[in-house]
Amino acid sequence: WWLVRNTPSAEPPQDSSLPRKEPDYTMDHFVVERFDKNGRLRVRMQGDRLRHFADTEFIEVDNARVRAVAEDGRVTLAQARRALANGDGSEVQLIGDARVDSTGPRGEPIQFRGEFLHAFLNTERLRSHLPVWVQSQGSEFRAAGMDYDHLSGQLKLDGKISATLLPSSSRSAASAGARK
Numbered sequence: 001w002w003l004v005r006n007t008p009s010a011e012p013p014q015d016s017s018l019p020r021k022e023p024d025y026t027m028d029h030f031v032v033e034r035f036d037k038n039g040r041l042r043v044r045m046q047g048d049r050l051r052h053f054a055d056t057e058f059i060e061v062d063n064a065r066v067r068a069v070a071e072d073g074r075v076t077l078a079q080a081r082r083a084l085a086n087g088d089g090s091e092v093q094l095i096g097d098a099r100v101d102s103t104g105p106r107g108e109p110i111q112f113r114g115e116f117l118h119a120f121l122n123t124e125r126l127r128s129h130l131p132v133w134v135q136s137q138g139s140e141f142r143a144a145g146m147d148y149d150h151l152s153g154q155l156k157l158d159g160k161i162s163a164t165l166l167p168s169s170s171r172s173a174a175s176a177g178a179r180k
Helices: 002-006 168-179
Strands: 025-035 041-053 058-069 075-085 091-103 109-120 125-128 132-136 139-143 145-149 154-158 162-164
Touching (some): 132 145, 132 154, 139 154
Antiparallel strands (some): 041 058, 109 125, 125 145, 132 139
């Protein structure tokens, strides 16, 4: 990736005022990692094919798999048939059979599924305007859309909602069983 990005091009300069619809580079079967200033891994993205678009600084990834590590060490895994990410990696749109597996604010596993999930990594939010399925501590929710704020632990569901809720004592037993 570094070599491709820093290798001089033999092509004549193009008019940068016109948006390009073609990628300026691609990578097949790649892994891209981002580290913090102390050398700790923060984000690892891999996939079958990556396309970079210079006019928007977006990357598009086929069969994307993401592993993000938060400041507190919490690991979030995400995957989708396609992903779009902005240049600094602060936003990732997961498209097609999208899923995010993480840990909730109290350490409980939480899963999100849908055809579209939009992750905002800097603010730890996950949104969708399309139908979603959410599971946490054995309870399940289905809705026409959602907005999840990890920092506050609030999940806002939109549209028609269906839910299967476990009593709190069952959730405690389910959590204890999951930790074993």
